Amino acid sequence: HAGNIIDNLIADNICERFITVMMNNSIFQGSYMENFGVNDWNYDAIYQNLTEILIPYIEEHYNVSKKASDRAYAGLSMGAWTTCEIYYRNPELFGYYGFFSGGAPLTIPQVADYSDYKKPSLYLAAGWADVALGIFYHTPSDHSLLGFKEKLDESGITYNNGGSYYSVQRGHDWYTWPQILKDYVSNYLWK
Numbered sequence: 001h002a003g004n005i006i007d008n009l010i011a012d013n014i015c016e017r018f019i020t021v022m023m024n025n026s027i028f029q030g031s032y033m034e035n036f037g038v039n040d041w042n043y044d045a046i047y048q049n050l051t052e053i054l055i056p057y058i059e060e061h062y063n064v065s066k067k068a069s070d071r072a073y074a075g076l077s078m079g080a081w082t083t084c085e086i087y088y089r090n091p092e093l094f095g096y097y098g099f100f101s102g103g104a105p106l107t108i109p110q111v112a113d114y115s116d117y118k119k120p121s122l123y124l125a126a127g128w129a130d131v132a133l134g135i136f137y138h139t140p141s142d143h144s145l146l147g148f149k150e151k152l153d154e155s156g157i158t159y160n161n162g163g164s165y166y167s168v169q170r171g172h173d174w175y176t177w178p179q180i181l182k183d184y185v186s187n188y189l190w191k
Helices: 002-011 043-061 078-089 145-154 176-187
Strands: 029-033 038-041 072-076 096-100 121-127 166-168
Touching (some): 002 176, 038 078, 043 078, 072 176, 078 096, 096 176, 121 145, 166 176
Parallel strands (some): 072 096, 096 121, 121 166
Antiparallel strands (some): 029 038
């Protein structure tokens, strides 16, 4: 119901008008991830599709800003992992990144200067009983939101406007994500 949620927020003057584009990254699935029991996504192909096809197409066919500061990228669950990959590869491609119920702390770049990673606005959120909040936390397979938060803290990268991650009283489900989307759009996106 993302379209309905966003349309209602726009109608109530809670946020600016914007278009939403949904990517089908499942077409870029690769090998089996034995630790997680889900298909591994081909992040190279996803990044190439995003930067060479999707963004140029949208900029050519819609009346949108071409500035990265006016773009946002967010995802839930595996989409949050994808958001991490896009953020790690090019933090300045978007002005806003939203990580809903997931993260990828194992792959955070090891660089001497994180100033480029501090430029975009980051938003972290999950359900209170969400498996992605803490499952595998502090294990060799840590892809939890808490693990990602910890890595950002260690690197001096802020999120949620300098606050903590946002949490709702739910799990890893379709009741959690509409609440997170509403909070993200209402309180963080283009603020």
